Amino acid sequence: MTTASATARPRAAYSAPPVVNQLPLRYPDSRSPDAMRRRAWWLVGMNVLVPGSAQVLAGGRRLGRLGLVATLTMWTLVLLAAVAALVWRSVVFTIVTNPFALLIVQAVLIVYAALWVVLTVDTLRLVRLVRLRPGARIAVTAAATALLLVFSGGAAYASTVVGTARDTIGSIFGVGGPSVPPSDGYYNILLLGADSGEGRDSMRPDSISVVSINADTGAATITGIPRDMVGVPFSEGPMNDLFPNGYGGAECSTAHCAMNEIFTEVNVLRDGEALYPDAAATGSEPGIEAVKDAAAGLLGIDIPYFVLVDMNGFATMIDALGGVEITVEQRLPEGGGPSYPGQPAEDWAIGWIEPGTQVMDGDTAQWYARSRYTTSDWDRMKRQRELQEAILRQFTPANVLTRFQDVAAAGQNIVETDLPQSMLPYFAELALKTRELPITTIELTPEGGVDPEEPDFAFIQQLVQQALHPPTPTPAA
Template identity: 65%
Template sequence: MSVLTPPRESAASRRRAPAIEALPLRNPDTASSAVMGRRAWWLVGMNLLVPGSAQILAGNRRLGRFALGATLALWVGVALAVAASLLWRPVLYTLATNWFALTAAQVLLIGYAVLWVVLAFDTLRLVRLVKLRPLARIGVAMLACALMVATSGSALYAAHVSGVARDTLGSIFGAGGPPVEPTDGYYNILLLGADPDKGRDSMRPDSISVVSVNATSGAVTIIGLPRDTVGVPFAEGPMNDLFPDGYQGSECQTAHCGLNEIFTEVEVLRDGTELYPDAEEQGSTPGIEAMKDAAAGYLGIAVPYYVLIDMHGFAALVDALGGVDITVKERLPMGALSKNADGSLSGVKGWIEKGRQHMDGETAQWYARSRYTTSDWDRMKRQRQLQAAILKQFTPENVLARFQEVAAAGEHLVQTDIPQSMLPYLAQLAVESKKHKITRIELTPEGGVDPDNPDVAFVRELVDEALHPPSPSPTP
């Protein structure tokens, strides 16, 4: 019959054990309130600075070793994140926009929150509050509880933010396909601002622009397309087959054959699913695909992606960002307006006055939409002005401080077919873009383009010169 014997301890372990047992933190003079008080403050402080150290020196060493290992792992993770933010930003952006990474972060942070609660209560047990003087007893207990709330609460909040980020990214960005390569050095994205008012036959885009992002430098060019532009040509595809001479002529079934009416043409007046059978599978709609083809054909560039912004949700985003600062050049009316026969306005519920203003969401929305006292070209300028102001507000500090509000607004505001796999790269470009001034091209009479009879060749040349300026001649 064999006899089980405990594993032998090393000589070093046998030497350390008596030394640790002799420490006042592990075996204090419990009869001395002063000694117990100092010990209590030390244990609570150690539990905050190096979680697990209090248990190693005064309590359950197994728990202490586990907590200390978890603490060291957390510090290493934080150090790697800081290093990545300085040296390997693409890696950091990849993790910050990856579903599995965000889920893993959420689980780990919840685990740390639970661990710190366990350590806090275990530290209070080790303190032996009954051995302290009354005031010290209250002070130590209050400090330990406050530190527990601060540490565990911060971990739980960070876990919540990770979950919100994961869910928001999943609701806005589809799985999509693999990232596409830039075309001629640019990613071109169709940006549509839609106003789904009741009574409309479809969600006609009122604000239309193409955002071109340089794939190397991150420099941004915004090309504004007037919504009433007529005769717009299409890129190769079903709409070009229907309108080989541009969106005009007897085949056009809308009132004015304007650019923004293409959406209605495809979504309401024709069988859009027959024209673009794969649109829904790609996270788009037939109307949006037709608008992409129109923008690509008109500008002479590939437009693989779109972003659709609901103008009603636009106000929520501005509020979530804390408002925007705008210099108003002309007094503008607010409200669901109509123009009377005598030229007066009805439905005015307020005015946006001239001068520098900090606008909330509702005011910014009317600033972008107001058109009865100004031209469509003026409205386009205001919309670009707001775009620039919102981009300015999208700083990491502001977004993190208001993350939940921004995420909630974005979830109901934005639709896009940009795949999640492109987010790390686009996030890196977004950071780089802040180093450059935004270039704006307005295809309006002021920009040398007549929307009623556009010179397509001139427009394409204008866009090409903006995106690919000639290299400066070498100095002789």
């Protein structure tokens, strides 16, 4: 009789599958060049797609976990930024216009760029390049290095851009004036264009205008003020006390008592600091505050802020934007003007701006804004307004981002303002609305019914009020 133990078939001994087959990324078959090559590409790809994953699966898990946490954190921040850009734009503007927030963003980008370098170098260590064939060794190393330059270099460059933005904001926007609510639904900003040499003691604004921005819609109205307008009244303040009947009379110390001489009156011929003791603390200066009061008194509106553009650096900004497109209506000379009355422009012009649509570089645009000897001051004001609107159109997000470093550097050199940093997010969001709407212009010139030598101030203020607060049309019966 046969026993069960005798008739049972003997069991084969259990053999676990090789570790190489179970975990080929962590325990590769180093004897197979093909397996090592496939593993190398997997590791390089994982390092790009999910930095840290290569280390978790094939190397130091502590470093890998650090990389994964950093990667997931970065993805989360990018996703939140994208959602905020669509839903909470005010939050995005608050961050991108706040120097301290930008400093944090810059630090995060620098750390992430450095971490990516560490992870890429460690990935190449895990690849075991010596086990690859020469061709694969070169290809893997080249691919990993190129990807490192793209991604880590991109993060490093982004940190540089953020740093430039932070420096620019700090340079242009200091403490600034106080944050104020809109006046009658508008923020009114004095815009000055001036040849501001060293010290600017004798600066005379070459271009004077007021930009009124609707606080709700962003609709902008630009009022051009002739620099030669006389007898301008002042709003309440020290200059109104000195000139209660307008700028002129025995108290006036300048040659013509014109609008563009007020700066010299205050900064050079009087004790400006005594007249406007708080000007410096708000990022302004006495002469500018006096011009601001004159524009406010002339137009009958409150003007809390100013922006001064240095015309000597104006060309730099135009070039930084890649030029500006203008349609020239008549031939204009470039140059400082005639040496004697009646001298033909052909004798003194250093060049000519020809009629037609053209993309002007900075130097040409500057002459376009200044030229007046063959036309008139009123024509020049019109051209300056055209140029302002054309530059505004050039400030698209794509254009500014692609030329950011140049635009930021130019801005630091040519712009001064007392706009407070605390209001930058609001004005940045408002500017997006402004770009989408047509700009209304008011020129206080003879063509607009205003004689700068004998101005009717009540009529001027009526023009401004009608433009800013047009009557509501009554429905037809």
